[in-house]
Amino acid sequence: MQNLLFEFISKYISLSEKEKEVLTSLDIFRTVKKNTVLLKEGEHSNNGYFVLKGCIRTYYIIDGEEKTTAFYTEMEGITPNCVLNKKASEYYLDCIEDSIVTVSNPDMESEMFQKFPKFESLCRIISEEHLMKQKLDLDEFKTTSPEQRYLSLLQNRPDLVQRVPQHQLASLIGIKPQSLSRIKSRILKNIKN
Amino acid sequence: MQNLLFEFISKYISLSEKEKEVLTSLDIFRTVKKNTVLLKEGEHSNNGYFVLKGCIRTYYIIDGEEKTTAFYTEMEGITPNCVLNKKASEYYLDCIEDSIVTVSNPDMESEMFQKFPKFESLCRIISEEHLMKQKLDLDEFKTTSPEQRYLSLLQNRPDLVQRVPQHQLASLIGIKPQSLSRIKSRILKNIKN
DNA sequence: TTCTTTTCTTAACTTAAGTGAACGTTTTCT
DNA sequence: AGAAAACGTTCACTTAAGTTAAGAAAAGAA
Numbered sequence: 001m002q003n004l005l006f007e008f009i010s011k012y013i014s015l016s017e018k019e020k021e022v023l024t025s026l027d028i029f030r031t032v033k034k035n036t037v038l039l040k041e042g043e044h045s046n047n048g049y050f051v052l053k054g055c056i057r058t059y060y061i062i063d064g065e066e067k068t069t070a071f072y073t074e075m076e077g078i079t080p081n082c083v084l085n086k087k088a089s090e091y092y093l094d095c096i097e098d099s100i101v102t103v104s105n106p107d108m109e110s111e112m113f114q115k116f117p118k119f120e121s122l123c124r125i126i127s128e129e130h131l132m133k134q135k136l137d138l139d140e141f142k143t144t145s146p147e148q149r150y151l152s153l154l155q156n157r158p159d160l161v162q163r164v165p166q167h168q169l170a171s172l173i174g175i176k177p178q179s180l181s182r183i184k185s186r187i188l189k190n191i192k193n
Numbered sequence: 194m195q196n197l198l199f200e201f202i203s204k205y206i207s208l209s210e211k212e213k214e215v216l217t218s219l220d221i222f223r224t225v226k227k228n229t230v231l232l233k234e235g236e237h238s239n240n241g242y243f244v245l246k247g248c249i250r251t252y253y254i255i256d257g258e259e260k261t262t263a264f265y266t267e268m269e270g271i272t273p274n275c276v277l278n279k280k281a282s283e284y285y286l287d288c289i290e291d292s293i294v295t296v297s298n299p300d301m302e303s304e305m306f307q308k309f310p311k312f313e314s315l316c317r318i319i320s321e322e323h324l325m326k327q328k329l330d331l332d333e334f335k336t337t338s339p340e341q342r343y344l345s346l347l348q349n350r351p352d353l354v355q356r357v358p359q360h361q362l363a364s365l366i367g368i369k370p371q372s373l374s375r376i377k378s379r380i381l382k383n384i385k386n
Numbered sequence: 387t388t389c390t391t392t393t394c395t396t397a398a399c400t401t402a403a404g405t406g407a408a409c410g411t412t413t414t415c416t
Numbered sequence: 417a418g419a420a421a422a423c424g425t426t427c428a429c430t431t432a433a434g435t436t437a438a439g440a441a442a443a444g445a446a
Contacts, residue, residue, distance in 0.1 A: 062336055069332040084325050091332070117310060124313055127320035132277050134327040139262040139284070141334055142367045143255055146403075166424065174335045179403050181425050186402095339433075359394065372433050374395050379432095 001029050001100060004052050008075050013122050022115065028102040032095045039080055039093035046105040048079040054099020055163060059171075060091045068171040071096075071160055077126070096164065141174070147183050149173040194222050194293060197245050201268050206315050215308065221295040225288045232273055232286035239298040241272040247292020248356060252364070253284045261364035264289075264353055270319070289357065334367070340376050342366040 002024055009015055015023075032038070032054070039045050041061065049056060051072050058078070059068045069091070072078050082089040083106060113120040141149065150173055154161055161169065170180035195217055202208055208216075225231070225247070232238050234254065242249060244265050251271070252261045262284070265271050275282040276299060306313040334342065343366055347354055354362065363373035 058332075060332065060336060067336045069335050070328075079321070079325075081325055081329065084321060090329075113314075120313060120317055121306075124317035124320060127317060127324055128272070128277060131320055131324045131327060132272075132274055134324060134331065135263075136274070136283075138327065138331045138334065139251075139253065141331065142262050142365070143253060143260045165422090167422095172335070176404060177424070178405080178426085182403080185425085358392090360392095369434060370394070371396085371435080375433080378395085 001052055004075075005050070005102065009122065012125055013118050019116055019118075022112075026104075026108060028104055028108075030101055030103050032099045032101060034095055034098050036095045037092060038095065039082070039089055039091075041090060041092055042088045044082055044086070044088060045080060046083050046107075048077065048083055048104050049093075050077040050102040050104070051075065052100045052102065054095060054097040054101070056099065056101070057094055057096050057164075057168065058091050059094070059168075066168075066171065068168040071164060071168075071172070073159070096168075146173050146175045146179065147186070150180065150183055151187070194245055197268075198243070198295065202315065205318055206311050212309055212311075215305075219297075219301060221297055221301075223294055223296050225292045225294055227288055227291050229288045230285060231288065232275070232282055232284075234283060234285055235281045237275055237279070237281060238273060239276050239300075241270065241276055241297050242286075243270040243295040243297075244268070245293045245295065247288060247290040247294070249292065249294070250287055250289050250357075250361065251284050252287070252361075259361075259364065261361040264357060264361075264365070266352070289361075339366050339368045339372065340379070343373065343376055344380070 002020075005023070006015060006020060029052075038047070038049065038056065049072075051074055053074060056072045056078060057068055058070045058072075058080075059066050061067070078093065080089060080093060081087075081091070109119075109123070113123075140152065144152070150169075153169070153173065164172075166180060167177040170177045173180070175183075195213075198216070199208060199213060222245075231240070231242065231249065242265075244267055246267060249265045249271060250261055251263045251265075251273075252259050254260070271286070273282060273286060274280075274284070302312075302316070306316075333345065337345070343362075346362070346366065357365075359373060360370040363370045366373070368376075
């Protein structure tokens with residue numbers, strides 16, 4: 001399992017054996033069962049996660065309704081809001097598949113940054129990269145229709161369309177499950193003609 | 194003008210006189226006239242900007258139509274996509290007011306990081322903070338209606354509603370100018386009753 | 387200033403998403 | 417295995433955004 005993490009990191013910086021040992025010694029790997037809730041609205045957690053296998057979802061409960069806003073799958077990391085701003089979490093995190101993740105917190109981070117400044121570079125670069133992607137995602141959302149967003153999901157995240165319940169997918173593209181059903185049949189109809 | 198920048202930075206890290214001098218010596222301050230286009234679709238630029246005064250806008254041209262996706266005002270920074278991914282820019286940047294900005298590029302950055310590792314911490318922290326905000330923005334967009342988004346703008350960015358053309362605001366919340374007009378009159382009507 | 391262009395609003399009509407309900411299917415639980 | 421819950425789809429109806437067009441107001445250029 002470590003190797004997956006090392007491979008990921010090595011895309012950004014090179015790791016010495018010493019550094020790998022320190023990382024391993026932190027004992028950060030956890031297996032999490034499907035449907036486990038990792039974070040609830042209102043909680044103050046310090047845990048950040050990195051998905052090695054499986055899928056984690058973020059969702060809000062607004063007017064009693066679940067609103068799914070993101071999925072994190074293999075080689076994606078999540079630092080919940082409440083870890084950074086020290087406020088109560090506004091959303092939930094749960095595991096929608098049996099998963100293997102790493103769990104870390106800001107104290108471990110600062111310790112690593114002090115021992116190996118390289119890790120702070122790693123985190124800066126990854127943050128900047130994610131920030132860039134996140135902005136593009138918002139831009140895409142602002143400039144496209146629900147149907148276009150569904151087609152783009154089919155293109156760019158075909159795995160998600162398969163592994164995730166449709167009503168959560170609908171939420172992800174900002175519509176109701178009934179509308180997603182309608183969009184699908186509209187697309188099918190247009191293909192046939 | 195420097196002082197504005199130093200004040201901003203001092204919210205994150207403390208700056209010695211030496212460091213301030215080095216920053217000043219970089220000669221990064223520029224004034225930019227209203228309507229100046231700072232970046233065009235297809236260009237490869239290395240310039241990042243930080244707005245000291247004024248307003249910069251990002252927009253796409255999709256099917257011949259301008260789609261505004263963001264505004265950057267006082268004390269906000271922009272590192273265009275193309276600087277990080279080294280690909281042709283997908284969007285435009287322009288100045289919608291006479292502005293004062295700093296201009297920097299990755300080379301200057303790495304030089305600063307080497308001379309003063311503190312600056313890399315600064316950039317990591319700011320990146321993480323922005324990433325958090327950006328995710329919240331996307332979550333809000335996914336979970337709200339255009340009308341709610343407009344009301345939230347009135348609340349959270351009343352300055353923008355004043356200083357920005359309405360058709361660009363409409364685009365920002367993902368609708369057409371006609372729909373924004375409609376939403377405004379709907380809101381007015383509801384207040385009266 | 388005057389002319390031109392851009393911006394904002396309103397209106398009528400079209401299109402697509404929201405809503406509430408029904409129903410068959412799948413999954414989950416015991 | 418059997419009952420219950422959750423899920424996905426379809427339908428009829430409602431609501432809101434898109435479209436096209438027109439006209440008034442504001443901003444910018446000559």
